[in-house]
Amino acid sequence: MSTKYEPVIGLEVHVHLNTKSKIFCSCSTEFGGQANSQVCPVCMGFPGALPSFNEEALRKAVLAGLALGCDIQKYSRFDRKNYFYPDSPKAFQITQLFMPICLGGSVTIDNERGESKTFNLTRIHIEEDAGKLIHGENLGSANSSYVDLNRSSVPLIEIVSEPEIRSAEDARLYMQKLQIILRYAGVSDCNMEEGSMRCDANVSLRHIGQEKFGTRAEVKNMNSFRNVQRAVEYEIKRQEEILEGGGVVRQETRLWDATKGITMPMRTKEDADDYRYYPEPDLPPVVIDDNYINDLRSKLPELPDSRKARFMKDFGLSFADAYLLTSDIDYANYYEEALKAYNEPKKVANWVMSELLRIVNDKVCNIYQANIAPKSLAELVQLIDSGAISGKQGKEIFALMVESGKTPADIVKEHNMASSKKQALLSLSGNFSPR
Ligand SMILES: [Zn+2]
Numbered sequence: 001m002s003t004k005y006e007p008v009i010g011l012e013v014h015v016h017l018n019t020k021s022k023i024f025c026s027c028s029t030e031f032g033g034q035a036n037s038q039v040c041p042v043c044m045g046f047p048g049a050l051p052s053f054n055e056e057a058l059r060k061a062v063l064a065g066l067a068l069g070c071d072i073q074k075y076s077r078f079d080r081k082n083y084f085y086p087d088s089p090k091a092f093q094i095t096q097l098f099m100p101i102c103l104g105g106s107v108t109i110d111n112e113r114g115e116s117k118t119f120n121l122t123r124i125h126i127e128e129d130a131g132k133l134i135h136g137e138n139l140g141s142a143n144s145s146y147v148d149l150n151r152s153s154v155p156l157i158e159i160v161s162e163p164e165i166r167s168a169e170d171a172r173l174y175m176q177k178l179q180i181i182l183r184y185a186g187v188s189d190c191n192m193e194e195g196s197m198r199c200d201a202n203v204s205l206r207h208i209g210q211e212k213f214g215t216r217a218e219v220k221n222m223n224s225f226r227n228v229q230r231a232v233e234y235e236i237k238r239q240e241e242i243l244e245g246g247g248v249v250r251q252e253t254r255l256w257d258a259t260k261g262i263t264m265p266m267r268t269k270e271d272a273d274d275y276r277y278y279p280e281p282d283l284p285p286v287v288i289d290d291n292y293i294n295d296l297r298s299k300l301p302e303l304p305d306s307r308k309a310r311f312m313k314d315f316g317l318s319f320a321d322a323y324l325l326t327s328d329i330d331y332a333n334y335y336e337e338a339l340k341a342y343n344e345p346k347k348v349a350n351w352v353m354s355e356l357l358r359i360v361n362d363k364v365c366n367i368y369q370a371n372i373a374p375k376s377l378a379e380l381v382q383l384i385d386s387g388a389i390s391g392k393q394g395k396e397i398f399a400l401m402v403e404s405g406k407t408p409a410d411i412v413k414e415h416n417m418a419s420s421k422k423q424a425l426l427s428l429s430g431n432f433s434p435r
Helices: 055-067 168-185 225-244 290-299 304-315 319-325 329-341 345-363 374-385 391-404 408-414 421-431
Strands: 005-016 079-082 092-095 106-110 116-128 132-135 145-148 155-161 197-207 217-220 252-257 262-268
Touching: 005 168, 005 225, 055 116, 055 155, 055 168, 055 290, 092 116, 106 168, 116 168, 168 197, 168 225, 168 304, 197 225, 217 225, 217 262, 225 252, 225 262, 304 319, 304 329, 304 345, 319 329, 319 345, 329 345, 329 374, 345 374, 345 391, 374 391, 374 408, 391 408
Parallel strands: 217 252
Antiparallel strands: 005 155, 005 197, 079 092, 106 116, 116 155, 132 145, 197 217, 252 262
16 A cells, blocks of 8 residues: 555445344344245245234344444334345345434444543444345256345344444454454444355545545455455555556446456446435334333443453453453353363463363364353363362363363263362373373
């Protein structure tokens, strides 16, 4: 990036809300079912089939808004966005353009250099997902495309940021932080690989010091955090080369090709006018009151930034350690549960971050599925701390715990050791040959 231009990046992030049923009918939202096995006249858009709004989707949209510090709107409304494409048999999408459920809000990111930045949100609105087109190389005719409507009308929120992001790295960090916060709020698994979190990036360049935005391109089809950064980086470079060559950037939608590492033109970008939005006549306005909002606010857990600050202050952890341990609500809960059993914050943190998270990453599992209960890990750290076993023996016992799911005490018993735990573990050392 030359010093002549400044990138202006705004992200539109679509997140599946993890409700059991779809947004306007009672079909299942389960991922991965046989094509068109989770459909009904409403989500297939049959004429005369009337939608009715799933309250669980509303609850989760409001929870997301609260977790992101938005101003929740007590009166919101649905609109129709008209377009013709085979993934939407109704030929319109139900969304919220004019009166969305949330306004404002923000996301604060921390980069590896320990700097934090806050990016403001414009809005969050509720909408339905479209179906999925499958192009037929692997099924039926290679010249055909097939439609799977299982995803049609799965509830989404779209989180729209202000165009305040200035680098590809910050775009990635913003996405990662959104995922952390929304997982804390319990509204989505935000899995980019499975498409439950998707991102469209609006990218433009302007001369440094210039206030007016340049022409933007919208980049789609990034299915991982890394690809968000790569795609935005590529797009910045592409536009810079056009401008440097005296050319003009076209307003268009471009698709990211992760294999080739480039963006390709998909269509010239529409403006809102092209969709002829109008209020949805089949759904009443969404009206909620302070009680509804406050009740949900009380159900939110402590959020990652506050928890991170508390871990640093109360447990004396470094920024990096507190960041890692609060980057997943389950890590943070696990860690605090272990501390209840043995209150040595730094020692327990080290075991969680090194040995345990290594297993979690190897197995690609939840921390609670790594076969070691928080109390057992605490017990192990305590045994090492008391000098009953060495650190090296601790690691060997840890490996047996992962294998068997047993506690350190169980492992001692299994080796027919004496009743005194300390003695038992001391003599246990004889059973471990050096590796
Ligand atoms: Zn349905």
